[in-house]
Amino acid sequence: MGTTAPTSRRSRGDTRTGTFFLPYPTFMSSGAGTRMWDVDGNAYVDPLGNCTSVLHGHAHPHxxxxxxxxxxxxxxxxxxxxxxxxxxxxxxxxxxxxxxxxxxxxxxxxxxxxxxxxxxxxxxxxxxxxxxxxxxxxxxxxxxxxxxxxxxxxxxxxxxxxxxxxxxxxxxxxxxxxxxxxxxxxxxxxxxxxxxxxxxxxxxxxxxxxxxxxxxxxxxxxxxxxxxxxxxxxxxxxxxxxxxxxxxxxxxxxxxxxxxxxxxxxxxxxxxxxxxxxxxxxxxxxxxxxxxxxxxxxxxxxxxxxxxxxxLTDEALQHINTLGGRLREGCSARLTPPGWRRA
Missing domain, CATH: 3.40.640.10 (Type I PLP-dependent aspartate aminotransferase-like (Major domain))
Incomplete structure (x- = not known):
């Protein structure tokens, strides 16, 4: 079980409703770039960047x-x-x-x-x-x-x-x-x-x-x-x-x-x-x-x-929007039912 069970027993709280999931939220211990690690050592990709507040990734050296x-x-x-x-x-x-x-x-x-x-x-x-x-x-x-x-x-x-x-x-x-x-x-x-x-x-x-x-x-x-x-x-x-x-x-x-x-x-x-x-x-x-x-x-x-x-230079903004466009197009292509026309 690693440390998740002891941590959840010690502190059964989460002051952020949007990240609460039953039976208990995932507890993170560190992050670097686009990845986060929980207290058990499992790695996750963070697609939201803490709701865009870490737009440049976790722990950016600059x-x-x-x-x-x-x-x-x-x-x-x-x-x-x-x-x-x-x-x-x-x-x-x-x-x-x-x-x-x-x-x-x-x-x-x-x-x-x-x-x-x-x-x-x-x-x-x-x-x-x-x-x-x-x-x-x-x-x-x-x-x-x-x-x-x-x-x-x-x-x-x-x-x-x-x-x-x-x-x-x-x-x-x-x-x-x-x-x-x-x-x-x-x-x-x-x-x-x-x-x-x-x-x-x-x-x-x-x-x-x-x-x-x-x-x-x-x-x-x-x-x-x-x-x-x-x-x-x-x-x-x-x-x-x-x-x-x-x-x-x-x-x-x-x-x-x-x-x-x-x-x-x-x-x-x-x-x-x-x-x-x-x-x-x-x-x-x-x-x-x-x-x-x-x-x-x-x-x-x-x-x-x-x-x-x-x-957040002009080049960085262009890169972000290019990636966003690729993701949007990919999701639309995958999620549009056959025979439907994409808006």
Whole structure:
């Protein structure tokens, strides 16, 4: 049995619901490149890269060297530092719409910050999201992620599970993904109370469905006309091109949330966008929104993020997309039933 049985008896817990499997989850001990080894010494190929956060593979030497170098100088400080400035500059160079940005510790926190900025900027409380859109584990995001067939229909939201208050659900409107007509109608009808529209350029958790360009461009037009903040959740799609999905589609949102690949495998998140919207956090002004966290802009995380983005060159992105295309074509060819036409 190796060490799995003693380990599972000693600690029968897993704080990550998405990786829990009966009778107990697999416990990993190490990783290198695309492979991981469990506590019994079994090797596995990691096709997800810890949900894309270790895009360059486990224990990449350039990233681990950056982590070690920064750790030797200190791991956490209660003040800003050079690593955070370097990472911010690197992100802004790739995504020009991020005129101002703030660091946090996860994609969930990034979404919370972006929605709070939109609410503070507009003075309104409601948001519009797409059915099937996953934006983290905050209450406001846990609405109509995987609603059943008997769930309330548009625009009413459906709590993802127990613990999401009715009051929160009532502040969330829901539209079908890629349905521009319904989305435009809801934005116009609720413009007086709508703070933001949040959307993934690719609906990842619901099957990796790409947005139609007309859908994103139409959302940009109607939100701009109605004074509603448009948020792109690029936590997954940032890796599609050097400038993320917004560069690929040619559609610029007001705010963007990013995470995962910008941390080199360490906990990270960031959100930002138009300077006038992000000014709601400016501590030099009275009555602005507070945003703090013990590990926001953590020095080791920032150093790992800089190293990870140094590796994410245009050539690396092209290679990633080429491999993705081969995998997609291969899966489609294998999974398409005889006589069916592939879309």
């Amino acid at each position: 990233i681990t060297a950056a982590i070690g170098a920064q750790a030797a100088k200190g791991t956490a400080f209660p003040f800003p530092g050079e690593p955070a400035l370097r990472l911010a500059e690197e992100i802004r160079a790739r995504v020009p719409s991020l005129e101002r940005l703030r660091f946090c510790n996860s994609g969930t926190e990034a979404v919370i910050g972006a929605i709070r900025a939109a609410r503070a900027f507009t003075g309104r409380s409601k948001i519009l999201k797409m059915e099937g859109g996953y934006h983290g584990s905050a209450d406001v995001a846990q609405v109509s992620v995987t609603p059943g067939v008997d769930a309330p229909h548009y625009p009413e939201g459906h709590a993802q599970g127990p613990g999401v208050p009715d009051g929160v659900v009532g502040d969330v409107l829901v539209a079908p993904y890629n349905d521009l007509e319904t989305s435009q109608r809801l934005v116009r009808a609720h413009a007086h109370e709508l703070a933001a529209v949040i959307v993934e350029p690719h609906l990842t958790a619901a099957g990796v469905i790409p947005a139609e360009r007309e859908f994103l461009a139409g959302l940009r037009a109607v939100t701009e006309a109605c004074g509603v903040v448009l948020i792109f959740d690029e936590i997954i799609t940032l890796r599609l091109t050097r400038g993320g999905a917004q560069a690929m589609y040619g559609v610029t949102p007001d705010l963007t949330t990013v995470a995962k690949i910008i941390g080199g495998g360490l906990p990270v998140g960031a959100f930002g966008g138009r300077a006038e919207v992000m000014a709601t956090f400016d501590p030099r002004s009275r009555g602005t929104v507070g945003h703090s966290g013990t590990f926001n802009g953590n020095a080791v995380t920032m150093a790992a993020g800089v190293a990870a983005l140094e590796l």
